[in-house]
Amino acid sequence: MVASNFIKPSQNKATRIQMLHEMFEQIKGTTVLLEELQPDPKNYNFDSANIRKEHAFKTLIATMLSVRSKDETTLKVIENLWKHYDTPQKLAHAPLEHVEQLIHSSGTYRQKAKRIIEASRIIHEEYNDEVPPSQEKLMRIKGVGRKVANCVLVVSFNIPVIPVDTHVHRISNRTGWVTTNSPEKTELALEQAFPKSEWLVINYTLVSFGKTICKPIGPKCEMCVVNDRCMKRIVIAPRKQKKVSKK
Structure with a gap:
């Protein structure tokens, strides 16, 4: 640190x-x-890892799909995808074109399709269909950055x-x-x-x-319940000005 x-x-x-x-x-x-995808979506203390870890693969794929996509869109996409490919083995061997079609509305779907198929292959072949509860191992998967890995660890494994x-x-x-x-x-x-x-x-x-x-x-x-203690460091980035071409 x-x-x-x-x-x-x-x-x-x-x-x-x-x-x-x-x-x-x-x-x-x-x-x-990510809470909507859990078997106990109203448990906001994250203390039921024994049942949540069974959904770790779905949580991982949903988090990868959520990049630059609205939650509402991602939820529809992941549920549609899961109707066809709900295990690492199935998704690892899924036709790329079909996966692209299923996740099309999530944005950058071509790149995402390749990455979730490859992630599924690694989990199937290297980790026996079990998502590893390790930040290091998760981040070795292309497309899984620190935020995605940490989301899976918190939500699925109750790891702080x-x-x-x-x-x-x-x-x-x-x-x-x-x-x-x-x-x-x-x-x-x-x-x-x-x-x-x-x-x-x-x-x-x-x-x-x-x-x-x-x-x-x-x-x-x-x-806001903490309005009286908030420092209100509100910084709004200015909009980029369009360049005017000189004639």
Whole structure:
């Protein structure tokens, strides 16, 4: 862990933990993609790994498909795909053209089709059809980055890591918990800002909060339960100006 990646946050640890708990209670029950796919979708404490790990392969493929795709679209795509190929072995041997057709609406479908087929082949041939509960092993699969791997570890195996997407990165900085300029640095900073016992709920809480209350533009601060302690570091990237060609 690189200390220089973390700038001292504005609140003390007790305040941050209390804020996280209050945010979690406010949005608990919000539907998010990976929770909908679980056999116990209303268990927001992630303490039923014995039954969730059986769905780890579906969780992995859904997370890979969710990149640059809306949750609603990804949910439809993964359910449609699963009607045809619901095991690593089946998907590993699926015709590329058919997989492309099934996931067409998820965006960048050609690249995604190749990657989920290859991921399925590796899991089938190298891991005996079992998704490995290891960040290192997951990230050896092409198309599986740190965020995807961490999502699978948290949701399917109850392993305390912190998946960082745009919501987690934005809200962590906006509240004043961290001061970072990249998702990678945000992950390291959050690991220092919160005890390990809190890591499991950070992604679910901030993703749900980012979708409903702490939006990128026009956050609903008047509805926010931590409004009085939030530093409100609201930074909105300016729109790119179109270049005007000189004649």
